Amino acid sequence: MSALIKPLVLPVDGRQSETALAVARGTARLLHAHGFCVVSELPLPSGRRADLAALNTNGEVWIVEIKSSVADFRADQKWQDYRAHCDRLFFATSQDVPCEIFPPDTGLIVADAFGAAFHCEAPQHKLAAATRKAMLLLIARAAALRLQSLIDPNGPYGEFV
Amino acid sequence: MSALIKPLVLPVDGRQSETALAVARGTARLLHAHGFCVVSELPLPSGRRADLAALNTNGEVWIVEIKSSVADFRADQKWQDYRAHCDRLFFATSQDVPCEIFPPDTGLIVADAFGAAFHCEAPQHKLAAATRKAMLLLIARAAALRLQSLIDPNGPYGEFV
DSSP: OOTTOOEEEOOOOTTSOHHHHHHHHHHHHHHHHTTOEEEEEEEOTTSOEEEEEEEOTTOOEEEEEEOOSHHHHHTOSOGGGGGGGOSEEEEEEOTTSOGGGSOTTSEEEEEOSSOEEEEEOOOOOOOOHHHHHHHHHHHHHHHHHHHHHHHOTTSTTOSOO | OOTTOOEEEOOOOTTSOHHHHHHHHHHHHHHHHTTOEEEEEEEOTTSOEEEEEEEOTTOOEEEEEEOOSHHHHHTOOOGGGGGGGOSEEEEEEOTTSOGGGSOTTSEEEEEOSSOEEEEEOOOOOOOOHHHHHHHHHHHHHHHHHHHHHHHOTTSTTOSOO
């Protein structure tokens, strides 16, 4: 193995429950099957973080908020903010959480660690061109910098966040 | 450590020499200091691969071709093709390669494994908006999918390429 390529260790993200991580993984696999790549925990200009920001080859942006329990959903009073940063907004949850708690005007994905399914389609609220470009840049730069921090952990890229 | 987060091993890329990997790492650190994130080995619509594709917060795209020896540069007759996919085109090399062999109308970076310096600035040839959007999407999706293949190696994301 090259001296410049070493085994990488992804830091543990203590912010997320095991259920939330499982839902994130299964949801990302579903989105991949629909042509979307995914960046998790994407910081937005509003100061919030999108649990999953997804991007397809047309530049369409979806945001998926993961709610691993009823309490987790009820604690989030500001989820409407995410609409301003995506073409479609979804919640994703596990099959243990009743679907009825989620708002009818968002999409809903039910997932486990191995896959997921669309429970409700999400209405489209198309981004303005400038916002779309800003989101593409955010997604590109977050993904590239995280990859760089893994490839060159002694470089100037900071912690994997 | 969560069962869903395991140590990651980045596959060895046998296509690149030790010198080329060192130049890539040092160059990426320099570009970071100038506000650019970097994706390596980016497949382009032309079928070629950019050694380093760099993106700043304004959406400016630079491509850096790494040449680890005189022979390496002389073997590449098609480097002009990269101009169509970036705002500025650079070569990057080690200090053992004479700078005089590189074309005067491209930028030149001299690097080692720990850092780099601009030897010549690159002229700007600004991308059309549609090409810029295509490059942002390519960079975003390549970085995100590589990260996904590392985070979820049993997922549908293929090998890290």
